[in-house]
Amino acid sequence: MKIAIASGKGGTGKSTVAANLAYSLAESRTIAVVDCDVEEPNLHLFFPTPSKDLSVTVKIPRIDLDRCTFCGECGNFCRYGALTIFKDRHLFLPKLCHSCGGCAVICPIGAIHEVDRQIGTVQCRAPSPTMTLISGVLQEGEVQAPPVIKMAKNLAEGHPLILYDAAPGIACPVIETLVGVDFCLLVTESTPFGLHDLKLAHGVAEEIGIPSGVVINRSDGEDEEIQNFCAAYQIPILMTIPFDRGIAAIQNAGNLIAHEIPTWKSEFIELFRKTVAHMEAMQ
Numbered sequence: 001m002k003i004a005i006a007s008g009k010g011g012t013g014k015s016t017v018a019a020n021l022a023y024s025l026a027e028s029r030t031i032a033v034v035d036c037d038v039e040e041p042n043l044h045l046f047f048p049t050p051s052k053d054l055s056v057t058v059k060i061p062r063i064d065l066d067r068c069t070f071c072g073e074c075g076n077f078c079r080y081g082a083l084t085i086f087k088d089r090h091l092f093l094p095k096l097c098h099s100c101g102g103c104a105v106i107c108p109i110g111a112i113h114e115v116d117r118q119i120g121t122v123q124c125r126a127p128s129p130t131m132t133l134i135s136g137v138l139q140e141g142e143v144q145a146p147p148v149i150k151m152a153k154n155l156a157e158g159h160p161l162i163l164y165d166a167a168p169g170i171a172c173p174v175i176e177t178l179v180g181v182d183f184c185l186l187v188t189e190s191t192p193f194g195l196h197d198l199k200l201a202h203g204v205a206e207e208i209g210i211p212s213g214v215v216i217n218r219s220d221g222e223d224e225e226i227q228n229f230c231a232a233y234q235i236p237i238l239m240t241i242p243f244d245r246g247i248a249a250i251q252n253a254g255n256l257i258a259h260e261i262p263t264w265k266s267e268f269i270e271l272f273r274k275t276v277a278h279m280e281a282m283q
Contacts, residue, residue, distance in 0.1 A: 001182055008201035021258075024269050038145050038173065044135050063112050174201075190223045213236045
């Protein structure tokens with residue numbers, strides 16, 4: 001079973017839900033948690049344990065200048081503007097390269113071959129005997145998040161239950177995270193921005209064909225607009241977390257509310273039960 005935790009905007013408490021849900025479930029089952037927010041991974045802050053780091057590389061072209069005739073075929077082929085050929089030199093911008101390999105294939109004299117370039121790492125941790133935490137980390141200045149996310153997800157394959165903590169928003173990193181998941185928990189808040197971005201995130205999940213449910217975080221009790229939207233689109237509201245100073249203090253100290261307040265562990269286990277029940281009802 002694969003469940004993604006996503007949100008249309010940052011700061012709604014997506015990682016809060018992911019970390020507490022993972023902690024609560026790991027007590028009774030084997031689970032893998034994948035931090036797919038590779039530009040700002042933070043789940044390891046809740047589970048501080050040593051990591052084994054693996055390099056993430058992509059293929060980029062290397063031109064043999066002794067053979068190159070500067071015909072320009074490779075530059076004309078590249079639709080990303082990563083490779084430009086001049087009369088007697090070339091300009092290659094590695095961060096624009098999408099590693100398609102087309103330039104090497106199209107070169108008429110075979111003057112291009114591919115080499116590896118590191119863009120990030122994947123950190124593997126074992127916070128407990130029943131939990132595996134896999135965090136993707138994109139190197140500073142890099143822009144290609146999907147290859148890092150893909151490797152992190154691949155390393156989690158084989159676990160009976162996998163939670164994916166997606167990046168905020170609806171861009172490519174989120175799409176890569178959602179591919180292949182069974183259900184998406186959308187974390188929102190009762191603000192105009194929260195509702196606006198919930199609509200965007202739900203639209204993405206719906207377009208991909210992934211059923212979803214909503215978790216309202218920092219609820220002040222005035223959730224009518226969120227409730228009306230969910231009712232209109234038949235999206236179940238599976239959990240509501242109140243706007244509470246005590247909860248905020250626990251989180252700010254780097255602790256988990258499911259650990260500090262046992263009743264919240266039961267609440268997150270119930271969130272999982274409702275999620276599974278909703279998935280089964282849709283089959």
